Amino acid sequence: xxxxxxxxxxxxxxxxxxxxxxxxxxxxxxxVTERSEIYSVFDIQGFRYGLFANDKMNEPKRWGNNCLPSxxxxxxxxxxxxxxxxxxxxxFPLTVIGDNKVLEFTDSEGNDIEATCPVR
Numbered sequence: 001x002x003x004x005x006x007x008x009x010x011x012x013x014x015x016x017x018x019x020x021x022x023x024x025x026x027x028x029x030x031x032v033t034e035r036s037e038i039y040s041v042f043d044i045q046g047f048r049y050g051l052f053a054n055d056k057m058n059e060p061k062r063w064g065n066n067c068l069p070s071x072x073x074x075x076x077x078x079x080x081x082x083x084x085x086x087x088x089x090x091x092f093p094l095t096v097i098g099d100n101k102v103l104e105f106t107d108s109e110g111n112d113i114e115a116t117c118p119v120r
Contacts, residue, residue, distance in 0.1 A: 010069060011039070011050030013061045014109040020051045023108035026086060068104065068114045076101045076117040
Protein backbone atom coordinates (compact mmCIF):
# COMPACT_ATOMS: atom_id res chain seq x y z
CA UNK A 1 0.00 0.00 0.00
CA UNK A 2 1.38 3.41 -0.98
CA UNK A 3 1.47 6.29 1.45
CA UNK A 4 -0.96 8.99 0.35
CA UNK A 5 -1.48 12.54 1.54
CA UNK A 6 -4.47 14.87 1.61
CA UNK A 7 -4.42 18.49 2.70
CA UNK A 8 -7.75 19.24 4.35
CA UNK A 9 -6.88 21.96 6.82
CA UNK A 10 -4.37 24.47 8.07
CA UNK A 11 -4.29 26.99 10.86
CA UNK A 12 -2.75 30.36 11.37
CA UNK A 13 -1.83 31.86 14.72
CA UNK A 14 -3.81 34.85 15.91
CA UNK A 15 -3.23 37.37 18.67
CA UNK A 16 -6.88 38.38 19.16
CA UNK A 17 -9.48 35.72 18.33
CA UNK A 18 -12.47 38.08 18.20
CA UNK A 19 -10.64 40.50 15.90
CA UNK A 20 -9.45 37.64 13.67
CA UNK A 21 -12.92 36.11 13.43
CA UNK A 22 -14.41 39.50 12.55
CA UNK A 23 -11.74 40.02 9.88
CA UNK A 24 -12.24 36.62 8.24
CA UNK A 25 -16.04 36.76 8.46
CA UNK A 26 -15.88 40.03 6.55
CA UNK A 27 -13.22 38.81 4.11
CA UNK A 28 -14.88 35.47 3.35
CA UNK A 29 -18.49 36.73 3.59
CA UNK A 30 -19.39 33.84 5.88
CA UNK A 31 -19.80 33.16 9.57
CA VAL A 32 -17.23 31.20 11.52
CA THR A 33 -18.10 27.46 11.51
CA GLU A 34 -16.64 26.55 14.92
CA ARG A 35 -15.82 29.19 17.51
CA SER A 36 -13.80 29.06 20.72
CA GLU A 37 -11.34 31.36 22.44
CA ILE A 38 -8.49 28.98 21.56
CA TYR A 39 -9.31 27.47 18.15
CA SER A 40 -11.90 28.57 15.62
CA VAL A 41 -12.58 27.23 12.13
CA PHE A 42 -13.96 28.47 8.84
CA ASP A 43 -15.15 25.78 6.45
CA ILE A 44 -14.14 26.94 2.97
CA GLN A 45 -15.77 24.47 0.60
CA GLY A 46 -14.73 21.51 2.75
CA PHE A 47 -11.30 22.90 3.69
CA ARG A 48 -10.85 23.74 7.38
CA TYR A 49 -9.13 27.13 7.79
CA GLY A 50 -8.26 27.39 11.48
CA LEU A 51 -7.44 30.30 13.76
CA PHE A 52 -5.28 29.32 16.75
CA ALA A 53 -4.75 31.60 19.76
CA ASN A 54 -1.37 30.10 20.61
CA ASP A 55 -0.68 32.50 23.52
CA LYS A 56 -3.67 31.10 25.40
CA MET A 57 -1.98 27.68 25.26
CA ASN A 58 1.46 29.11 26.13
CA GLU A 59 2.74 27.84 22.80
CA PRO A 60 5.40 30.14 21.35
CA LYS A 61 5.38 30.77 17.61
CA ARG A 62 7.72 32.61 15.32
CA TRP A 63 5.80 35.15 13.23
CA GLY A 64 6.66 35.69 9.62
CA ASN A 65 5.87 34.83 6.05
CA ASN A 66 7.46 31.41 5.63
CA CYS A 67 4.07 29.70 5.16
CA LEU A 68 1.41 31.53 3.19
CA PRO A 69 -2.16 30.31 2.98
CA SER A 70 -3.27 30.84 -0.60
CA UNK A 71 -6.92 31.72 -1.21
CA UNK A 72 -8.28 31.43 -4.75
CA UNK A 73 -10.91 34.01 -5.68
CA UNK A 74 -13.10 34.40 -8.75
CA UNK A 75 -12.87 38.21 -8.97
CA UNK A 76 -9.62 39.96 -8.09
CA UNK A 77 -11.11 43.46 -8.43
CA UNK A 78 -13.81 42.70 -5.86
CA UNK A 79 -11.17 41.25 -3.54
CA UNK A 80 -9.04 44.39 -3.91
CA UNK A 81 -12.02 46.54 -2.91
CA UNK A 82 -12.69 44.32 0.10
CA UNK A 83 -9.02 44.46 1.16
CA UNK A 84 -9.18 48.25 0.93
CA UNK A 85 -12.33 48.29 3.11
CA UNK A 86 -10.54 46.05 5.65
CA UNK A 87 -7.45 48.35 5.59
CA UNK A 88 -5.14 45.50 4.56
CA UNK A 89 -1.60 46.27 3.50
CA UNK A 90 -0.68 44.77 0.12
CA UNK A 91 2.78 43.27 0.67
CA PHE A 92 3.18 41.77 -2.82
CA PRO A 93 1.53 43.83 -5.54
CA LEU A 94 -0.91 42.39 -8.03
CA THR A 95 1.18 40.52 -10.58
CA VAL A 96 0.38 38.07 -13.36
CA ILE A 97 2.32 34.85 -12.83
CA GLY A 98 1.64 32.22 -15.46
CA ASP A 99 -2.13 31.85 -15.77
CA ASN A 100 -2.92 33.59 -12.47
CA LYS A 101 -3.21 37.04 -11.01
CA VAL A 102 -1.42 36.95 -7.64
CA LEU A 103 -1.09 39.31 -4.69
CA GLU A 104 -0.26 39.05 -1.01
CA PHE A 105 -1.86 41.00 1.83
CA THR A 106 -1.50 41.17 5.60
CA ASP A 107 -4.49 40.12 7.71
CA SER A 108 -5.64 41.68 10.99
CA GLU A 109 -3.18 39.52 12.96
CA GLY A 110 -0.04 40.25 10.93
CA ASN A 111 -0.13 37.08 8.80
CA ASP A 112 0.72 37.36 5.12
CA ILE A 113 -1.96 35.74 2.95
CA GLU A 114 -1.74 35.07 -0.80
CA ALA A 115 -4.70 35.49 -3.12
CA THR A 116 -4.85 34.14 -6.66
CA CYS A 117 -7.34 34.45 -9.49
CA PRO A 118 -7.18 32.76 -12.87
CA VAL A 119 -6.50 35.16 -15.74
CA ARG A 120 -9.57 35.29 -17.93
